[in-house]
Amino acid sequence: MNDIASPSAEPASPEPADSAETLLDLRGIDKTFKRGSEEIQVLQKLDLQVPRGEFLALMGPSGSGKSTLLNLIGGLDRPSHGEIHVDNHRIDRLSDRKLATWRARNVGFVFQFYNLMPVLTAARNVELPLLLTRMNGARRRKHVATALDVVGLSHRVKHYPRQLSGGEQQRVGIARAIVTDPQLLLCDEPTGDLDRKSGDEILDLLQALNQHHGKTIIMVTHDPHAAERASRTLHLDKGRLNRED
Amino acid sequence: MIHWLRQIFAILSFSLRTLPQRKGSIASALFGIIGVVAVLVGVLSIGQGFRRTMEVAASPDVVLVMRSGADTEMMSGLQREETRVIASTEGIVQDEAGPLASSELFVVINLPKRSTGTDANVPLRGVERAAYKVRDNFEILEGRPFEPGRDEIIVGRGAALEFAGLDLGNEVQVGQNRWKVVGIFADDGSISESEIWTDASLLQSAYRRGDYYQSVYLKLRDPAEFTAFKDRLLNDPRLQVRVLRQGEYYAEQSVLLYNMITGLGTLIALMMAVGAVFGALNTMYTAVASRSREIATLRALGFTNSPVLISVLTESVILALVGGAVGGLLAFAAFDGFRAATMNWSSFSQVTFAFEVTPDLLVKGVFYATAIGLVGGLFPAVRAVRQPVADALREA
Numbered sequence: 001m002n003d004i005a006s007p008s009a010e011p012a013s014p015e016p017a018d019s020a021e022t023l024l025d026l027r028g029i030d031k032t033f034k035r036g037s038e039e040i041q042v043l044q045k046l047d048l049q050v051p052r053g054e055f056l057a058l059m060g061p062s063g064s065g066k067s068t069l070l071n072l073i074g075g076l077d078r079p080s081h082g083e084i085h086v087d088n089h090r091i092d093r094l095s096d097r098k099l100a101t102w103r104a105r106n107v108g109f110v111f112q113f114y115n116l117m118p119v120l121t122a123a124r125n126v127e128l129p130l131l132l133t134r135m136n137g138a139r140r141r142k143h144v145a146t147a148l149d150v151v152g153l154s155h156r157v158k159h160y161p162r163q164l165s166g167g168e169q170q171r172v173g174i175a176r177a178i179v180t181d182p183q184l185l186l187c188d189e190p191t192g193d194l195d196r197k198s199g200d201e202i203l204d205l206l207q208a209l210n211q212h213h214g215k216t217i218i219m220v221t222h223d224p225h226a227a228e229r230a231s232r233t234l235h236l237d238k239g240r241l242n243r244e245d
Numbered sequence: 246m247i248h249w250l251r252q253i254f255a256i257l258s259f260s261l262r263t264l265p266q267r268k269g270s271i272a273s274a275l276f277g278i279i280g281v282v283a284v285l286v287g288v289l290s291i292g293q294g295f296r297r298t299m300e301v302a303a304s305p306d307v308v309l310v311m312r313s314g315a316d317t318e319m320m321s322g323l324q325r326e327e328t329r330v331i332a333s334t335e336g337i338v339q340d341e342a343g344p345l346a347s348s349e350l351f352v353v354i355n356l357p358k359r360s361t362g363t364d365a366n367v368p369l370r371g372v373e374r375a376a377y378k379v380r381d382n383f384e385i386l387e388g389r390p391f392e393p394g395r396d397e398i399i400v401g402r403g404a405a406l407e408f409a410g411l412d413l414g415n416e417v418q419v420g421q422n423r424w425k426v427v428g429i430f431a432d433d434g435s436i437s438e439s440e441i442w443t444d445a446s447l448l449q450s451a452y453r454r455g456d457y458y459q460s461v462y463l464k465l466r467d468p469a470e471f472t473a474f475k476d477r478l479l480n481d482p483r484l485q486v487r488v489l490r491q492g493e494y495y496a497e498q499s500v501l502l503y504n505m506i507t508g509l510g511t512l513i514a515l516m517m518a519v520g521a522v523f524g525a526l527n528t529m530y531t532a533v534a535s536r537s538r539e540i541a542t543l544r545a546l547g548f549t550n551s552p553v554l555i556s557v558l559t560e561s562v563i564l565a566l567v568g569g570a571v572g573g574l575l576a577f578a579a580f581d582g583f584r585a586a587t588m589n590w591s592s593f594s595q596v597t598f599a600f601e602v603t604p605d606l607l608v609k610g611v612f613y614a615t616a617i618g619l620v621g622g623l624f625p626a627v628r629a630v631r632q633p634v635a636d637a638l639r640e641a
Binding site for chain 2: 067068070074076077096097100101103104105109111115117118119120128129131133134150176
């Protein structure tokens with residue numbers, strides 16, 4: 001584990017310990033928000049490389065820029081300055097439409113509050129990203145069944161979110177994230193709304209997806225216990241990557 | 246394209262499934278749209294019914310001749326000699342009794358309305374025997390035709406319904422005479438049904454009109470010969486007349502009131518529509534706000550902006566169409582066939598007519614509702630797609 005960097009010190013190296021192929025490469029990222037006439041700098045000259053197949057945890061206090069960084073990586077937001085390359089494609093200059101298509105093909109999102117559609121069954125929720133593909137109904141159903149099987153919810157296919165526990169809902173969320181077989185999973189506090197037992201089950205699942213299915217996972221979390229499951233942990237403070245565990 | 250449509254369908258289908266959760270705001274928007282369309286269709290049905298009454302039974306072969314320069318029969322005057330010249334002009338249908346041309350005069354009498362008891366102007370028309378045959382759809386519903394030379398009248402069914410004392414067998418005191426009601430007639434809902442008819446010669450003497458008439462109604466052998474017939478009359482040095490098809494005359498008479506009713510109705514509906522647009526806006530803003538996380542989630546998953554925009558707009562238009570259809574049906578149920586009387590400013594007498602909710606009006610109502618839905622849905626739809634995804638996810 002590296003030392004904690006002092007505020008005056010240079011930011012800790014965001015490069016991974018091994019020399020595996022880089023999937024994600026962020027260079028000189030600044031992100032500024034405007035609140036009235038005031039400008040708030042959330043991320044400052046941030047560099048980050050994530051190799052393919054890594055399970056990276058991003059920690060830090062509230063307002064440190066974790067979720068902002070995750071949004072930039074996922075193409076939900078754009079940096080004020082800097083470049084974002086994913087799998088050797090620069091995504092920060094894509095149009096909204098191309099960025100949406102890129103997200104559909106390359107990223108799976110897992111949200112803290114699951115973000116399931118309450119009027120759709122588990123299977124229909126998982127099917128949503130597949131509606132953006134050219135798959136026919138039969139193939140979509142097959143993929144949905146596989147994804148729900150991977151997360152251990154084959155028996156809950158026709159249940160609505162309100163009929164599922166929090167842990168089960170998050171598993172549906174994970175199934176939705178992996179159903180298109182994206183290379184990158186972005187998880188924003190995936191256990192933040194769950195009790196310890198359910199949270200551990202979700203972390204087991206994410207670990208399995210990383211280790212057995214080769215998914216590159218970036219997880220934002222407050223919880224050190226959750227971060228322990230990651231292969232690397234980076235700490236964000238005041239918009240800078242300060243520490244690497 | 247297919248998965249673009251699939252996106253629209255997917256978003257729309259679960260938007261519609263959330264309708265029960267938003268029934269309050271949806272009901273208020275629906276009421277607004279139903280009200281606008283019902284009022285629009287209802288008011289326009291007045292104009293439509295009035296125009297139909299004025300124009301119906303206006304056969305293309307029926308011609309009206311008045312004095313040159315007269316805009317209405319009230320302003321016209323023709324001597325008996327002139328009416329004879331007109332009736333003997335080439336081109337008029339003949340039957341065993343002679344040409345189908347009825348020289349007529351027209352006075353306005355006062356009778357109390359059944360509904361309010363207040364006096365109103367009623368046209369009393371003096372006609373000749375050909376009048377029944379000139380008007381194709383004329384029929385005696387009850388009783389019999391009046392006998393020429395006797396103080397007898399027949400009453401149009403609209404007038405009989407609207408004015409007191411015009412029941413079959415009653416006697417009505419008008420001027421110096423007491424007139425007996427011997428028949429009730431119909432004329433396919435035309436303006437004639439608002440009139441009382443009697444023998445023209447008798448009316449001349451009762452009202453001291455001498456040997457004057459005001460118009461001649463006649464039936465042409467062939468409608469296509471109208472221009473030639475008109476030219477014959479206009480070129481006759483013994484006559485100074487105006488020659489019109491019956492339809493043209495009725496259209497002229499109805500245009501003022503029709504335009505007024507239609508203009509007023511559209512104005513009222515436009516003002517109500519502004520309110521309904523706000524209702525629709527409120528509903529759709531609520532819909533978008535209550536689903537902002539769902540919409541943001543879909544956009545995060547890769548759904549593009551245009552399907553989101555179109556689906557929000559479509560939902561708004563679907564609601565508006567439902568409101569429009571219900572409003573139209575309501576107007577149909579409430580107004581179609583409803584009988585009323587109004588002043589015909591061209592003859593200063595009452596015209597009875599039935600409101601008429603036509604398919605055209607219903608289409609207009611639905612079109613109006615669609616416009617309300619589009620305007621009401623547009624801003625919320627734009628808001629739904631312009632809000633940054635990251636912000637919307639954070640808000641939720």
